[in-house]
Structures are given as structure tokens and as C-alpha cells.
Amino acid sequence: MDKVNRQWLLKARPRGMIGPEHFELVESALPRPDLAAGQVLVKTLMLGFDPAMRGWVMDEPSYLPPVPLGEPMRASGVGQVVASSNPTLPVGTLVQGLLNWQEYSVGDPNQPLAPVRPLPPGTGPGMALSIFGSTSLTAYFGLLDVGQPRPGETVLVSGAAGATGSVVAQIARLNGCRVVAIAGGTEKCQWLREACKIDTVIDYKREDLAARIAASCPRGVDVFFDNVGGTTLEAALANMADFGRIVLCGAISGYNDETPAPGPHNLMNVVTRRLRMQGFIVIDYLPRAAEAITALAAWVAAGELAWREDVQQGFENIPATLQRLFDGRNQGKQLLRLADPE
């Protein structure tokens, strides 16, 4: 076992684009080996990246406390138990949880905020963080519970080539909805058409978004699942059907703005078209995670669900990998591999 624990600590709170300059790579001592009862020492194997992490570094009260300056950056990951005082998690067990940007962490399955829990059987680190990870739970509960699409309705998804959006689009298709997907770039759009079997895909980098939504949704949009915000939300609001639902999942277009951009000019459409616009956080749905995992696993087994993993390498590349989400370079779920299971 290594003697040191490398960590990326939050050094400064970003204003504008987040980058490596906001983090500091340090070598700490390994967490002390005398584990309390129930605890395990976990070696990080793979880290997951999510746009929501941009919000976690802001010094504002939110659904999770801000990551403190001088502490390892919060992140979900998969690891392997290398020392254990917990008989349910013996050495060698693969676990997931908020392992953070560090090579080793001490976990406890009974911790309230960030329990470590074993991976579903037959699942490797990549799948645990991608198709069975929090982005897929976000897609499942956000679309079905918040959006409540009915078969035959038109579902519009932004950020549709991302880890969350691509699962939203496919679950909507599997529920008998007409799906219109918005993504940026030929490659992503092609993947949505061919692998995800989405009929109508809009490339917002090459097309007039509002006009294409209007042309693709002649009876209006019944459910809009928004990961992007900004002008994308405005274009969707212009094309909502009466009694439509807007699932506000995130607004990646604005996460790195120095000052928040104004909201849509056409919010009055929420009144005149009787829309419901609702936000949600996947953490609230974790008690129901098994329901989503079961459904996702069945679709995966049936070959009905496509996904892809964008796996970077190297502890030193962690902060730069986060940036890939914000310039759209990632192709699928953004991951970074630190080590393989032993």
C-alpha cells in the first residue's frame, strides 16, 4: 500500500470558468489505519464528473454545504476496500460513494451524508458511475416523477448527448413518447440518432434552435427536460403546449458565468399556457434508487439503452477533466480512472 494519499484540495472559489488554478495537489499522510468499528479504508479506482460539481464550490447555501477551502473536492467515485473494520464490507469489496478527489478515503456505510455502499452485483466501476450512476437516477426520476410524460406526448431534451440527457431521451422513447433531442455537434447528434434511436435531433450549434423546435413539435412540447438553461430554456418556453411541464434539472450554460445571466424573457408563457416548471435534486430520490436501478438494468439487459463512457486517465488530470463538461468535449459520462481493481 502507498504511504501517501494524493489529494486535490479546493484552493480558491472560482468566479467564471472553473479550472486547475482553483485546486491544489497535495500529498497527505494516509488516513490512520486504526479504523473505528464500521469503517473501511477505500482506495479510489475511478471518479465520476458531473456539472453539478460546479455548484458545490460556490460559497452559497444550497442543497449540500459548500466544499470548504482547503478540503478535497467533493466527487462520487468507485473504490476498493483495502482495510476494513466492517464485516459487511471485507477487503476487496468494490464500493461507491462520495470518495472525493483523493486516492484514499475512510468510509462508513452508516454515515448520513456520504455512505459507501457495495456496487450492484456484476457491475464494474464504469457502469456503476455511468448507466447505473447518479446521472441515470437523475434522468429516471426527473423524467418520470417530475415530468410525468404520457405515451404519445412530445418530450424535448436539452444536453441530450450528456450522461443525463441521453438516458432521459431513451427512457422517454421506451415510454412511448415522441422525442426531440438537442445536442451540440455532428458527432453527438449522430450518436443520438444511431445508438440511442432518437428520431429527431437538433444540432444547436448549426441550426436555429427555436425554429427547429417549432417545426419538430407542431403541437407543442408536452415535457421539456432542461439541462442547459439560458437561451435554450427560452426557445423551449416559446414552444410549450398548454399544460406542459418543464423539468429543471440544471442550467449548464450559466454555471461558469461571472454574474448570473437573466432568465427567459417569455416566462409569462408559464401563465398563459398553464405550465408547471419544477426543479428537483436526485439526492431526494436516493431512498427509491433500487426502483430505478431495476428498471435500468432490465433495459440494459434487453439492449434497449445505449450509453458511453469518456474515460480520462491520471490523478494529475482531475481538474482539467472537470472542464471537459463545460466546453462540451466529453462524449458520454465523464470518468477518470486512477487504478484497476486488484
Added chain:
Amino acid sequence: MDKVNRQWLLKARPRGMIGPEHFELVESALPRPDLAAGQVLVKTLMLGFDPAMRGWVMDEPSYLPPVPLGEPMRASGVGQVVASSNPTLPVGTLVQGLLNWQEYSVGDPNQPLAPVRPLPPGTGPGMALSIFGSTSLTAYFGLLDVGQPRPGETVLVSGAAGATGSVVAQIARLNGCRVVAIAGGTEKCQWLREACKIDTVIDYKREDLAARIAASCPRGVDVFFDNVGGTTLEAALANMADFGRIVLCGAISGYNDETPAPGPHNLMNVVTRRLRMQGFIVIDYLPRAAEAITALAAWVAAGELAWREDVQQGFENIPATLQRLFDGRNQGKQLLRLADPE
């Protein structure tokens, strides 16, 4: 009976503040006396004014078709039947409906869009248009059905001295909620405190709105009923409790803008605080009107509900009276009396 029918026709679609210059006063012939079976000829006694009328003159598809140029302005009113081919509505009956800005109209209780219907027993023209009118139905269904406040929750209301807002604030109080009301000017705030028995009233013209909301709602706002939009909505969004609900009823602050103002900068709070923001139109609730009228009548009979009527006079003053809503001069439900019942 008069030989002519005076009408205010929509002459031009306003950009910016609506005013008398957008209407034309004409004298037409009386509607022909040979009424079809079921029809009645109605003499307008009183007209009601509502901020929503500003939207009806826009040339945009909405929940009602735009008022055509050259046609009488759409408006609700109370009138008296002066000629009848309908045995259920004999001459002398007081009726209400969309009578429009004209002295006489032909009505039919079976018309789909704008039926005329008899007034509730014991109700005069003022009460029919104010405390039992569409603004009160808006308050009742918007608060209870859309907002779903629970006893003990904090309900924030903007435009709280208006016909809708004042009824919202009082129904919230009668449902056991803590009520914080926002209005403009000492007189309106005093009326809310003394007549409507609202404990916490914020004068947005004299106080820092966001700071006062924060101080008045230390655990956050559970339900925000918004009639105003703009910076008022932004101030409320900054102070919502987790899982709060925002009832979007209207946005009077922007109705006379030449170009729509941007939306709130802090819409991301809808995500992080898991808010539901929902619009509605009272027309959808008209099939359930009796439920609201019954509840309102019981509160009125028990002396639990205060309201006031701002009654202007004179057919020639109709367009100027509409403006009173937008500069906040109206004190209570804005009405205009044309004639008394015979």
C-alpha cells in the same frame, strides 16, 4: 330604450402603456330586436377591469383569441335583460358575462365562450364582479389548488392590495397560514393590516423588498402567489424554502413594457431548492366555480373577508379606468358604473 349603442372599439394594438388612444368611441345601431330563440338583449350596468385585459389586445395566440381590431373591447360585466327570447332569463333579470365595452349586447346562456348567466341570489352588480367575480375565483383556485398551502406554512402574496391578491392573503389566513403581503403605498398597506387582518405587510415603494422578505420569512417562503413578476419575483425566488411553490398568476409589472423584460437572474434556485413554479388561468376552473362561490359566501357571511370596490363613472371614462390598474391608483376591485338596475 335608447336608439343607439355606444361602444369602445379597439382601434390600435398598444406597444407600451395602454390608453384611450388605442380605442375609439362609436355609436352603432342597437342590436336588432328580433332575437333568436334563447337569446337576450342585455343593457350593461357595470363593467369590471382586470390586468389580464392588457394581454387580450395583443396580436398573439393565447388562452383567448386576441380582441380583433374594430371590435368592442372584451370585458366582463353585469347587465340587465331588456328583451328576451329565453324563458329562463326574463326581462329584468340581472346577468353577468363577457358584455364588453358597450352599452348593449346580445347574450345567450348556451354560447360556448361567453355565456350570460344570472347573478347569484342576493348579489348586486358590484359584489358579482368583485368578491364573487373572476378575481376571487382566481385567488381561490390559484392559492388552494395550485399553491396547496398547509396550515402553519408561510404564504407570500404580491399585488396584495388588489382584487386577487387581497383575497389570496385572506384565504391563506383563513387556512391557518402565516401571511406576508406586498403592496405599494401607506394607504394600501394600512387597509391590508386593519381590514384584511394581515399581520406582516411590506410596502415595496418604501422598503427593501428582498431584505424585508428575508427578515419576515426566517424559514423561507413556502408558497409565493405572484401577481407582479419582474424584480418582485426575483426577490421572492431568493427567499423560497426548499420544496416551495410559486403560483404564477400574472406579471403586471411587465404588461406595458414595449419589449419584455428579462426573467429573474436566480431561476437556478428552482433547481437547488426543488421549487414548483406553476401558471394557471381561471377559465379552466369555471366548471368548479360553485365550489369557490360557496366558500367565499360563507366567509363573507361570517364577516371574515374584507374587500373594496373602486367604482368609476361614465361610459366615456372606460379606457382611462383601465389605466388605473397599471399605475396602481385603484383601491380594490376596479369597476365602472354605467347605469343602475331598473
